[in-house]
Amino acid sequence: MNVYAYYNYRKYLQDYYEYRKSVQRYFSYRTFAKKAGYSSSGFYIDLIKGRKSLTPQMVPKFVAALGLNEREGKYFQLMVDFTHATTPSSKQQVFDQMSELLPRATKTLTKNQQEYYSKWYYVAVRESLSVLNINEKNIQDVALFLNPRISLPQAKQAIQLLLDLGLIELTDGFYRSVNKAITNGNEIAPLFVHEFQKQMIDLGKSALEHYSTERRNVSCMTMSVSAEGLERIINKIDVFRKEIVDIVRSDEGETMVCELNVQFFPLSKEKETK
Numbered sequence: 001m002n003v004y005a006y007y008n009y010r011k012y013l014q015d016y017y018e019y020r021k022s023v024q025r026y027f028s029y030r031t032f033a034k035k036a037g038y039s040s041s042g043f044y045i046d047l048i049k050g051r052k053s054l055t056p057q058m059v060p061k062f063v064a065a066l067g068l069n070e071r072e073g074k075y076f077q078l079m080v081d082f083t084h085a086t087t088p089s090s091k092q093q094v095f096d097q098m099s100e101l102l103p104r105a106t107k108t109l110t111k112n113q114q115e116y117y118s119k120w121y122y123v124a125v126r127e128s129l130s131v132l133n134i135n136e137k138n139i140q141d142v143a144l145f146l147n148p149r150i151s152l153p154q155a156k157q158a159i160q161l162l163l164d165l166g167l168i169e170l171t172d173g174f175y176r177s178v179n180k181a182i183t184n185g186n187e188i189a190p191l192f193v194h195e196f197q198k199q200m201i202d203l204g205k206s207a208l209e210h211y212s213t214e215r216r217n218v219s220c221m222t223m224s225v226s227a228e229g230l231e232r233i234i235n236k237i238d239v240f241r242k243e244i245v246d247i248v249r250s251d252e253g254e255t256m257v258c259e260l261n262v263q264f265f266p267l268s269k270e271k272e273t274k
Contacts, residue, residue, distance in 0.1 A: 003072050004102055007095075009079040014048045016066065036065035054080050075101045088194050095191060112165050117192040120199040121150045125158040126167060126177055127257045133174045134159075146257070147210070148203075197261075204261045222267065237262055 001019055006012040020027040030041040038061070046052040054062065059080055063073035078098045085091040099111075116122055128134070128142050143155035150158075159175065162168040168175045207216050225233065244260060 003066075003068060003075055003079075007079060007098070008083050009054065009076065010048050010050060010083060012076075012079065013044065017044065017048075032065055036061045053084060071101060088191065091191050114192045115161065116165060116167075117196040119154075119158070120196060120203065121146060121154060122158050122161060123196070124257055124259075125155065126162055129168060129175050129177050131254045131256065135170070135174050148206070200259055200261055201263075203259065227270070233264060237264060 001016050029044045033041050059077050063076055068076055078094055082094040085094055124146055125142055128145055134142050139155050140152050143150050143152050168177055
C-alpha cells in the first residue's frame with residue numbers, strides 16, 4: 001500500500017483494510033484494534049464512514065499498526081490534518097507540507113495539476129485549439145481570439161504548459177487537444193479548482209456588461225427550502241451538468257469557447273429542528 005497515493009486518510013484506511021483482507025483472510029478490524037492498542041473493533045469502521053475522527057493521541061498508534069516508516073508516518077499525520085482541515089487556506093497550508101514528502105513523480109503530477117488550474121486562460125486556450133488552426137507561427141491568433149484578450153507571452157506560456165503536460169500535441173501541423181485529463185484526486189482537485197472558479201465567476205460578472213441577452217443567460221432566484229429540497233436541487237444540477245457534457249461531446253463544427261458557471265449556495269444559517 002502506497003500511502004503517498006492518498007490525501008484522505010479515511011480512504012487510505014478503507015483501501016488498506018481491503019488489501020490486508022485480500023492477502024490475509026484472518027485479518028479483521030479486531031486484529032487491527034489489538035495491534036493499535038484500542039478496544040472498540042467498530043472504531044475503524046467509524047473512521048472510514050466519517051462518524052469519528054483520529055485524534056493526535058491515536059495517530060502514532062495507527063502509524064505503528066500500519067507499519068509505516070518515519071517519513072510515511074509523518075505523511076500520514078499530515079494526511080489526517082489535511083482531511084480534518086475545514087478551509088481552503090488551511091488545506092493549502094497542510095498540502096504544501098505534504099508535497100515536500102511526496103516522491104518525485106507524484107510531486108510533479110500535483111504541481112502540474114495546480115499550475116493548470118492557476119490561470120483561467122490555460123483551460124480556455126486548450127479549448128480554443130478545437131476551433132482555431134494554431135501552430136508556432138500564429139499563436140497571436142489565439143491571444144486575440146479570447147475575450148478578454150490575453151497577451152502574446154501569456155498565449156505562448158499556455159501553449160508550452162499544455163505541451164509539457166501532454167494535453168496538446170502537433171497534429172498535421174497544428175496544435176490539437178489530446179483526449180487526456182489531469183488526474184483529479186477527490187480532495188486535491190477542489191483545492192486547486194477553487195481559485196480557477198473564482199476567476200471564472202469574475203469573468204461571469206463582466207459578461208453582464210459585455211454581452212447582450214441573446215449571447216448569455218444569467219439569472220438569479222432566491223428561495224427557501226428544506227434540507228431534503230436542497231439535496232434534490234443539488235442532484236438536479238448534477239444531472240443538468242451531465243446533460244450539458246453530453247451535448248458538448250456530440251457537438252461538431254465548434255466556432256467559439258464558452259463558460260458555464262452554475263451557482264447554488266445558502267444565504268442563511270439552517271434553522272434547528274427539535
